[in-house]
Amino acid sequence: MRSNGWKLPFNIALGIHIMILLAAVYLPGIFKAKPKFADIYTVSLVNITEPVENAPAAAKVQQPAPPKAAAKPPPPVAAAPPKIKQAAPVEETPKEEAPKEVEKVETVEPAPPKAVSLKPLKQKKVKEVKEQVPPKEPVPTPKKTNVERKEIQKLAEALREEEILSEKSRLAREALDQERQLLADSIKASEARPSASSSEQQGTGSAAPGGSSSTLIEKQYQAAISGRLHQFYTVPEHMRKDKNLTAVVVITIEQSGEVANMVFESKSGDRMFDQFVSKTIEAANPLPPIPPAMKKQRYEIGLSFRPDSIQQ
Structure with missing residues (x-):
């Protein structure tokens, strides 16, 4: 135990x-x-x-x-x-x-939330800027183009008129040069003629060159008148097509060159063409003065106006 x-x-x-x-x-x-x-x-x-x-x-x-x-x-x-x-x-x-x-x-x-509230404010600013942009854009562009086209057409027409005037003045100068050459040739021919032995023949011979010289001066003066008229004679294009248009006009010129009277002997039958002829004469007034060698106070000349030229 x-x-x-x-x-x-x-x-x-x-x-x-x-x-x-x-x-x-x-x-x-x-x-x-x-x-x-x-x-x-x-x-x-x-x-x-x-x-x-x-x-x-x-x-x-x-x-x-x-x-x-x-x-x-x-x-x-x-x-x-x-x-x-x-x-x-x-x-x-x-x-x-x-x-x-x-x-x-x-x-x-x-x-x-404060940071979140800033975003809508930025969006509003962007919208305001977008709304202000459209009025700055120039909408009426076609008006400018139409104005530019009209200006271009006017310039083209002015250039054409200048070219036509230059051509007409050139033709008038050529006509004057030709007439001057003819006058010089006729004077040389008259000087080359043999003198007559008798006094009667001398008298006739002395009278002949005097008459020829007067006709030469008159032709020269007529050429100067036509050259002056050509400077202002610009026929429209629709009238140039009809070559049968002819208007004969008798012009009386004073010694200073001013146009005293203008009468249509025969009209063309087209009022527009006749009015155009009268306007060219008024625009060319005064014409060249009468040369003192002609010993005339007034001078009458008959001219036939056609769409392409002026003839005596």
């Missing part, structure tokens, strides 16, 4: 030691979660209250995450189980303060 009596107390002592070891290992793990809340909320409350005015400052306050600091409390809890009683009152304070933190975090959120 004495040999088996020690087993029972030994087993009891062993069980008690095992229980103590298990309690020392597992009991601290059960109470680890309670002190975490106390450390988290006490730190975050101090930083959030100050930067509420500026939105960017509030964002910076939220960046330091306090939950990471919760890893530090486990070592002091493992020191001794009696400290668990002190952690109990601490648990009540963070539970009351926790909802306050959530409310403050929600108040910080109105910062992003």
